[in-house]
Amino acid sequence: MSTSLDTLQAAQVIGGDSLKARLASAERRNKIRAFLLVVPLLLFLGVTFFGPIASMIGRGFEDPLLPDNLPLTLEALADWDPSTSPLPPDKAFRALGEEMLIAHKAHLLGRVATRLNYAKGGMRSLVTKSGRKIKRLAKAKLPADDKAWRTALLKVDKRWGKTIYWATIKNVGHRYTLNFYLRSFDLGRDLTGAITKVVENQRLYFFNGANSVWQRTIWISFLVTAFCVLLGYPVAYLLATLPLRTSNLLMILVLLPFWTSLLVRTTAWIVVLQSEGVLNNLLIFLGLIDHRVQLIFNRFGVVVSMTHILLPFMILPIYSVMKNISPSYVRAARSLGANPFSAFWRVYFPQSVPGIGAGGLLVYILALGYYITPALVGGPKDQLVSYFIADHTTHTLNWGLAAALGGILLVGVLIIYAVYDRLVGIDNMKLG
Amino acid sequence: MTSMRKTLCLAVASTALGLGAALPAAASGALTVVSWGGAYTKSQVMAYHKPWVKKTGIKINSVDYNGGMAEVKAQVESGNVTWDVVDVEASDAVRGCDEGLFEEIDASTLPPAPDGTPASKDFLPGTIYPCAIPEIVWSTVVAYDKTKFTGKKPSKIGDFFDIKQFPGKRGLRKKPKVNLEWALMADGVPTDKVYEVLGTDAGVDRAFKKLDQIKSDIVWWEAGAQPPQLLADGEVAMTSAYNGRLFNAQVNEHKPFVIIWDGQVWDLDLWAIPKGAPNLQAALEFVRYSTDTVRNYDQSNYISYGPVRKSAAALVKPKMRPYMPTNPKNFKNALKNDFEFWADHQDELTDRFTTWLSR
Numbered sequence: 044m045s046t047s048l049d050t051l052q053a054a055q056v057i058g059g060d061s062l063k064a065r066l067a068s069a070e071r072r073n074k075i076r077a078f079l080l081v082v083p084l085l086l087f088l089g090v091t092f093f094g095p096i097a098s099m100i101g102r103g104f105e106d107p108l109l110p111d112n113l114p115l116t117l118e119a120l121a122d123w124d125p126s127t128s129p130l131p132p133d134k135a136f137r138a139l140g141e142e143m144l145i146a147h148k149a150h151l152l153g154r155v156a157t158r159l160n161y162a163k164g165g166m167r168s169l170v171t172k173s174g175r176k177i178k179r180l181a182k183a184k185l186p187a188d189d190k191a192w193r194t195a196l197l198k199v200d201k202r203w204g205k206t207i208y209w210a211t212i213k214n215v216g217h218r219y220t221l222n223f224y225l226r227s228f229d230l231g232r233d234l235t236g237a238i239t240k241v242v243e244n245q246r247l248y249f250f251n252g253a254n255s256v257w258q259r260t261i262w263i264s265f266l267v268t269a270f271c272v273l274l275g276y277p278v279a280y281l282l283a284t285l286p287l288r289t290s291n292l293l294m295i296l297v298l299l300p301f302w303t304s305l306l307v308r309t310t311a312w313i314v315v316l317q318s319e320g321v322l323n324n325l326l327i328f329l330g331l332i333d334h335r336v337q338l339i340f341n342r343f344g345v346v347v348s349m350t351h352i353l354l355p356f357m358i359l360p361i362y363s364v365m366k367n368i369s370p371s372y373v374r375a376a377r378s379l380g381a382n383p384f385s386a387f388w389r390v391y392f393p394q395s396v397p398g399i400g401a402g403g404l405l406v407y408i409l410a411l412g413y414y415i416t417p418a419l420v421g422g423p424k425d426q427l428v429s430y431f432i433a434d435h436t437t438h439t440l441n442w443g444l445a446a447a448l449g450g451i452l453l454v455g456v457l458i459i460y461a462v463y464d465r466l467v468g469i470d471n472m473k474l475g
Numbered sequence: 476m477t478s479m480r481k482t483l484c485l486a487v488a489s490t491a492l493g494l495g496a497a498l499p500a501a502a503s504g505a506l507t508v509v510s511w512g513g514a515y516t517k518s519q520v521m522a523y524h525k526p527w528v529k530k531t532g533i534k535i536n537s538v539d540y541n542g543g544m545a546e547v548k549a550q551v552e553s554g555n556v557t558w559d560v561v562d563v564e565a566s567d568a569v570r571g572c573d574e575g576l577f578e579e580i581d582a583s584t585l586p587p588a589p590d591g592t593p594a595s596k597d598f599l600p601g602t603i604y605p606c607a608i609p610e611i612v613w614s615t616v617v618a619y620d621k622t623k624f625t626g627k628k629p630s631k632i633g634d635f636f637d638i639k640q641f642p643g644k645r646g647l648r649k650k651p652k653v654n655l656e657w658a659l660m661a662d663g664v665p666t667d668k669v670y671e672v673l674g675t676d677a678g679v680d681r682a683f684k685k686l687d688q689i690k691s692d693i694v695w696w697e698a699g700a701q702p703p704q705l706l707a708d709g710e711v712a713m714t715s716a717y718n719g720r721l722f723n724a725q726v727n728e729h730k731p732f733v734i735i736w737d738g739q740v741w742d743l744d745l746w747a748i749p750k751g752a753p754n755l756q757a758a759l760e761f762v763r764y765s766t767d768t769v770r771n772y773d774q775s776n777y778i779s780y781g782p783v784r785k786s787a788a789a790l791v792k793p794k795m796r797p798y799m800p801t802n803p804k805n806f807k808n809a810l811k812n813d814f815e816f817w818a819d820h821q822d823e824l825t826d827r828f829t830t831w832l833s834r
Contacts, residue, residue: 150575157574160822168819171573247830256833319709340694423695423832434829438545439822 096453103223103447108158110218112151113142117216125210125234133189135209136196140177140186147174161441162222162231163211165202173199210234223447229255248431248448260427263345263417264410268357270350271406272399275357279398282358283365294362297355305352309419312348313339316420345421352416353409357402364398400467408456428452505534506757510562512539513700514723518777519562523765530764533757541697542650544571547749551576556751559758565743566652566817568607573818577606578748578755586767588786597768597784607745608766611774612781614741614800614809615653618721619713620706621733632738632808635713636661636689643712646705649695651828652817653715653740656810658685660738670813679824683831695832706732722779722798736805742812743783775799 050066110117119135146152156170176199186192196203203209214232215222225231229250231241240250248256278297282290300308315321316339323335338344368391376386414429428448435445508524510516516537524535538558540546544567550556563571571577582603585594595603602609617635621628629641635657647654656669662685664672672678686693694711696702702716703724718739724730746762748755764770771787774780779798782788788801796802800809 150573153570153574157822161826164823164826165820167822171819244827244834245830247833251834254834317708317710424834426833431833437549438543439825439829440545440548 099446100450100453101446102442103444103450104219104221106158106215106220106222106443107218108155109212109216112146112155113139113212113216116142116212120209120213120216123209123213125206125213129206130204131209133193136203137186137189137192139212140192140196143170143174144177144181147178157440159211159215161444162215163207166208166211169200169202169208173203176200206234223443224451226444227447227451228257248428254424256426256428256431259425260411263342263349263425263427264407264413266346267349267353267410268403268407270346271354271357272403274350275354275402276361276395276399278354279358279361279365282362283368284370297358300352300355305415306419308352309348309416312344312351312420316344316347339420340422342421342425345417345425348416348420349410349413353406356405356409360402360405361395361398364401365395368394397467400463404460404463408459411452411456504754504757505536506754506761507536507538507557507559508562508761509538509540509558509560511542511699511717513698514720514727514778515699515717515780518719518774518780519765521777522774523761523770526770527761527764531757531760535761541699543567544574544576547571547576548574551750554751556749556753558749559752559754560761561747561749562610562744563607563747565604565609565745565812565814566821568604568743568745568747569814569818570821571747572604572606576750578750578752579605580608580748580759580762582608584759585763588768588784590786592786594784597786599783599785602743602745602783604745607747608762609743609745609783610766610771611744611783612741612801613744614718614739615648615715616718616721616739616800617713617735618702618706618716618732619735620709621731623709623712628733629713629735630737631735632657633661634735635715636685638689638692641712644692644694644710645689646694646696646702646711646714646716648715649697649832651824652812652821654686654828655679655682655824656740656812657715657738658682660810661685666738666808666810669810670816674816674820679827683827686831703728703730703732706730718798718800719778719780726798736800737808738810739800739805739808740810740812741800743814744780 115138116135119138120131123131123135143152146155152174153171156167156174159170160167173196177195180186180195180199186195214236222232225238226241227248229241229246229248230238233239240246246255249258253259253262282293282297284290285293313320317323318335318337318339320339322338323332326332327335338347372390372394373386376390377383381389411427412429413427414433417425417427418430418433429452432445432448432452435441435448508519510519516539520537524537527533528535540561542564544563547558547561550558568577582595583593585598585608587593588597598609599612617629617632619629623643624641627640629635629637634641635645655673659669659672659678659682660666662681664678673682694705694714696705696714699717699720702711702714703720705711705714707724707730718734721732721734725732725734746765748758748762752758766784768784768786768790771782771784772790775782775787775791775795779795779800781799781801782791791799797804799805
C-alpha cells in the first residue's frame with residue numbers, strides 16, 4: 044500500500060496529473076485481474092463449503108412437515124388460543140380428519156406422526172392409528188359437517204379431546220421455528236407457546252448439572268488440551284534443542300501416528316486398557332492392585348486416548364516456535380547470573396507461549412468436535428456433542444435438531460477463534 | 476509430445492478411469508443385499524446368495540448394517556436409493572410399510588411348498604406383511620460363560636438383574652427393545668401382561684427404575700457380533716445376544732457359553748425392498764427365491780434360526796433342533812416381540828432411552 048502511494052507521488056513529480064491518473068487506473072485493472080483469478084476458487088468454496096454449511100444451519104430453523112401436510116388444520120388453529128379455550132373450533136376437527144386421511148393414503152402420515160412425536164411422546168401412535176381408523180370410516184361414510192367430524196374424531200380416539208395434542212400441532216406448525224435451537228438447550232414450549240425448560244427426565248444438553256452435554260464437551264476438551272500441553276511441551280523442547288540428526292529421528296516417531304488409521308489407534312487403546320488387557324495384567328503382575336480396574340468405557344479411557352491422538356497437534360506448533368528461539372537469550376540470562384530455572388521461566392518460556400497458544404487452540408477445537416474416539420472408548424455418560432449430532436442424523440433422523448446442535452457448535456468455535464484473535468492475533472500464529 | 480502434454484494426457488486419462496471405476500454397482504446390475512453382518516450374513520451367503528448367483532449369474536453385493544429404518548429412510552427421502560433388498564426386524568417392516576418406505580410385495584407370487592400348499596398357508600400365520608416377506612424366527616436371549624460361575628448358575632431372566640448373587644458386568648443391546656421387557660419381567664410382571672404394562676407411563680417408569688439398578692454395570696453393544704466377543708474377552712459375565720450368534724460361538728468356535736432360554740424374546744426377520752430400489756425386478760426374484768422351502772430350510776444348517784415356512788421347519792436336521800428358539804424345550808417362557816407396539820412407540824421410547832443412557 045505504501046509503495047503505491049510513493050509511486051503515485053513520484054509519478055506526480057515526474058509527469059503531472061495525467062500520469063497519476065493512468066497509474067491509478069492501471070493499478071485498479073491489476074487488482075480486478077487479480078480478483079478475477081481468485082473468483083473461480085471463491086465460487087468453488089462457496090458451492091462446496093459455505094453453501095452446505097449455511098444450508099445446514101438453515102435446516103435448524105426449518106420445519107416444513109406440518110405446514111406442507113396439514114395446511115388447512117393449521118389455518119383453522121391460527122385463531123385458537125389454548126390458554127383460553129380447551130379445544131379448537133369444529134372446523135379444525137374437520138380439517139385435521141380430512142388432511143390425515145389424504146396423508147395416510149399418500150403414505151406421508153407416518154412422517155407427520157414422527158415429527159409430532161418429537162414434540163410430545165405418544166403422538167406417533169395417536170396420529171397413525173387415527174389415520175388408519177379414518178380410512179376405515181371413509182369406506183363406510185365420511186362425516187357430513189364440522190360438528191359430525193368433531194364427534195367422529197373423538198370417537199376415533201378420545202385423546203383428541205385433550206388440549207395438549209392440539210396445542211402441540213399448533214406449536215409444531217410453524218414453517219420457521221426456533222424450537223430446534225431451543226431443544227438444544229433443553230428448552231421447550233408450554234401450552235401457550237412460552238419458553239420453558241423441558242421435563243426433568245428429558246434434560247440432557249444444558250440443564251442436567253455438571254455432566255450436561257455442552258458442559259461435558261467443553262470440560263473434556265479443556266482437560267485434553269491441558270494434558271497435551273503438559274506432555275507435549277517437554278517433548279517439543281527435546282526436539283528443538285537436540286542435535287539435528289537425533290531430533291529428526293525423534294520427529295519421525297512423532298509423525299508416525301499420522302500414517303496409522305485413527306480407528307486403529309483408538310481400538311489399540313481398547314486392547315491396552317480393557318479389564319483383561321495389557322495394562323491391567325501388568326498392574327496385577329506387579330502386585331500393585333488385586334482387583335482389575337475399569338480403565339475403559341469411562342471418562343479415563345476417553346481422556347487418555349484423546350490426549351494420545353491429539354498430542355502431535357500440540358507438539359508440532361510448540362516445536363516450530365521453539366526452533367525459532369535463539370539459544371543466545373538463555374545463555375545471556377545465565378551469564379547475567381540467573382539460575383537455570385529462572386532463565387527458563389523468565390526468558391525462554393514467554394517466547395514459547397505463542398506456540399502453546401497455537402497448539403492449544405488447534406487441540407481444543409479438534410477435541411470439541413471429536414466423535415469416533417469417545418464413541419468407541421467412552422461410556423454413555425462420556426459422549427461429546429458430536430455423538431448426539433450423529434445420533435440425530437443417522438438414528439432418530441431428527442435433522443432439524445442435528446442441524447441446530449451442529450450450528451451451535453460451529454458458532455461456539457467461531458467465537459473461541461474470534462476471542463483468540465483478539466487476545467493473541469491470528470497473524471502471530473506459527474504452525475511451522 | 477512435450478513432457479507437459481504427456482503429464483496432462485496422463486492426468487486426464489487417470490481421472491476418466493477413476494470416474495469410470497466409481498460408477499455405482501447398480502449400473503452393472505449387481506444386487507445390493509443388506510443384512511446384519513457376522514455369522515448371520517455368512518449363513519445367508521451360504522444358503523441364499525451362492526445358489527442365487529449360480530442360478531441367475533447376477534452378482535450380489537453384500538452390505539452390513541445394525542438395524543433401524545434410518546438409513547432406508549434417508550435414502551428414500553433423498554431420492555438416492557442404493558439398497559435393493561434389506562433384512563429387517565418385524566417392527567421396522569411394519570413401520571417402513573406405514574411410512575411408504577418399502578415396495579409392496581404380492582404374496583401370491585411366492586412359490587408354494589413342495590407338496591403344493593400355497594405360500595399363504597405355508598408361512599406361519601400372520602407373518603407375511605404387505606411390504607415384507609419373512610425368512611426366520613430369531614430370539615434375543617441371555618448367555619453366560621459357564622467357567623465364570625463356579626457355584627450356583629443363573630437360570631432365569633431375573634438372575635440377569637441380580638448383581639449380588641451373580642456378580643459381574645452385564646451386556647445389553649444399545650436399544651430399548653427387549654431391555655424394557657426384560658426389566659418388567661424381572662420386576663415380577665407376568666409374561667402375557669408385559670406389553671400392557673409397558674404401554675402405560677407408569678410401566679415405562681417402572682422398567683427404567685429396574686434398569687437403573689444395574690445401570691453402572693452394563694456394557695452396551697450395537698453389532699450382533701459384539702456380545703460373544705465381550706463374553707470371550709471376559710469383559711462381561713452375562714450378556715444379551717441374538718441366539719444364532721451364540722450358536723456360532725458355541726458350536727463353530729467351541730466356547731463354553733450357556734444360553735438361558737427363559738424369558739427369550741422372539742422376533743421375525745424379513746426381506747423388504749426400499750421404494751425406488753435400482754434393481755426392483757431382480758430384488759423381487761431374489762426375495763421369492765430365498766424364501767422358498769429348500770432355501771429357507773438350508774439356512775438352518777448354518778445358524779440356529781428357525782425357518783418361517785412350516786414345510787422348511789419340518790426338514791430341519793436333528794442336530795440343529797436343540798438350538799432352535801422354537802424348540803418346545805426352549806419355548807417354555809417365551810415372549811413374542813409385539814411388532815405393532817414397537818412400530819408405534821419405538822421413537823419416543825428410543826428418545827427416552829438415549830436420554831436416560833446419557834444422563
